[in-house]
Amino acid sequence: MPEHAHPRIWIIGAGPVGLCAALALQDKALSVGIVDAGHPGAGWASGGMLAPLYELLADPDCPPAFARFGFESLTLWADVARACDLPLASPALFLARTQAELDRLSHVAARAQTYGHRIVPTQCPSGLTALAAFVTESETALDPRQALAKLKSRFQAQGGTILTAQVDQLGPGKFHSPTLGWIGAEHVILANGYAAHGLSAQIPAVAHMRPVKGQMMRLAHPGLSAPIVRAGRLYLLSRGASLVVGATSDPNAQPDTGVLAEPLADLRRELAQLAPSLATELVVESWAGLRPDTPDHLPLLGPSGIDGIWLATGTYRNGWLLAPAMAALLANWIAEGNHRQAQTDTLRDTLADLFAPGRFSR
Numbered sequence: 001m002p003e004h005a006h007p008r009i010w011i012i013g014a015g016p017v018g019l020c021a022a023l024a025l026q027d028k029a030l031s032v033g034i035v036d037a038g039h040p041g042a043g044w045a046s047g048g049m050l051a052p053l054y055e056l057l058a059d060p061d062c063p064p065a066f067a068r069f070g071f072e073s074l075t076l077w078a079d080v081a082r083a084c085d086l087p088l089a090s091p092a093l094f095l096a097r098t099q100a101e102l103d104r105l106s107h108v109a110a111r112a113q114t115y116g117h118r119i120v121p122t123q124c125p126s127g128l129t130a131l132a133a134f135v136t137e138s139e140t141a142l143d144p145r146q147a148l149a150k151l152k153s154r155f156q157a158q159g160g161t162i163l164t165a166q167v168d169q170l171g172p173g174k175f176h177s178p179t180l181g182w183i184g185a186e187h188v189i190l191a192n193g194y195a196a197h198g199l200s201a202q203i204p205a206v207a208h209m210r211p212v213k214g215q216m217m218r219l220a221h222p223g224l225s226a227p228i229v230r231a232g233r234l235y236l237l238s239r240g241a242s243l244v245v246g247a248t249s250d251p252n253a254q255p256d257t258g259v260l261a262e263p264l265a266d267l268r269r270e271l272a273q274l275a276p277s278l279a280t281e282l283v284v285e286s287w288a289g290l291r292p293d294t295p296d297h298l299p300l301l302g303p304s305g306i307d308g309i310w311l312a313t314g315t316y317r318n319g320w321l322l323a324p325a326m327a328a329l330l331a332n333w334i335a336e337g338n339h340r341q342a343q344t345d346t347l348r349d350t351l352a353d354l355f356a357p358g359r360f361s362r
């Protein structure tokens, strides 16, 4: 480690959660370092949609405070993207292929209004087969690989250190890697996605995490007229000279990132029904990632139960969306030295309870 690099705070993991937390802590003039294993995480493998309407409002079990948190994060993204010179694509087109999907989208549109967002009917683009189409400016998408590079460069340009190493042990206010040995800090933030589960011997709260494998593919295609098209689990993202298609979701798959042919073939069949002309397009790339899920699908954010170790993981299928709001909450807790506000900010306390890492052990 360079002589000058003795940050007060170390973050384990340079995915969306770790990088956004690092930038939020730098904004508070705190010295931060990141240690990252250097292999692609779920953030790299993801679609990069910032989708509180489709993902949160559509879920009948989503607590209202969590939906608000998602919208707040989307607002924060505008600032993060501006600071990092990161383009965000919009609008998003939602397609209903069946009456059940139409009912669901009508429900989402009605709920969106109560949060001040609009989803309005529109024409279904030619070449796509659907009963109805809606459009919204309230959802965007980023290119995850570009975003990871831009977030990293901003962090480093502001004096942040990133070390490449695999953390294999944690202790009160310290972490260990075979190449770095033990490193102590005032705060250590575990933000390494589903891989945090591997440290459950020392941090029991992460033992409750579950991997949900997701696969995607890229087609050689110039892209569609709308940059984001969603229909049920299918989404089509026009990026550069290609069309990114996602995503499968398998909670029972082995927790590895090997690409499995059958789930991708299913996705391809579904795509062919929605857009027959895409059925024969060449697949130029396919990949897989592990969404870090929890029993209630809410993040693990807060003190881990071990002194000096914080958790920032468990973001399931919305880690990109939620990263800036999680980062802001965590940075405030750390900067103010006060995790609970004791009746001064009820929303913050509600979120602290919803995301409390120890909630599954009570």
Ligand SMILES: Cc1cc2nc3c(=O)[nH]c(=O)nc-3n(C[C@H](O)[C@H](O)[C@H](O)COP(=O)(O)OP(=O)(O)OC[C@H]3O[C@@H](n4cnc5c(N)ncnc54)[C@H](O)[C@@H]3O)c2cc1C
Residues within 6 Å of the ligand: 012, 013, 014, 015, 016, 017, 018, 035, 036, 037, 038, 039, 040, 041, 042, 043, 044, 045, 046, 047, 048, 049, 050, 051, 165, 166, 167, 168, 191, 192, 193, 194, 195, 196, 213, 214, 215, 216, 246, 247, 248, 288, 289, 290, 291, 292, 312, 313, 314, 315, 316, 317, 318, 319, 320, 321, 322
């Ligand atoms: C197919 C798929 C599609 C998705 N689509 C979306 C979407 O459209 N929108 C959205 O918001 N979310 C989406 N998600 C979910 C999102 O990708 C995750 O919630 C998010 O990436 C979690 O971010 P993270 O920073 O916690 O972890 P990760 O992105 O997994 O990053 C973890 C980082 O930690 C590092 N690391 C791991 N172990 C160690 C260790 N022991 N020591 C040091 N470093 C370590 C890794 O190298 C990696 O860089 C999708 C996920 C998948 C799989």
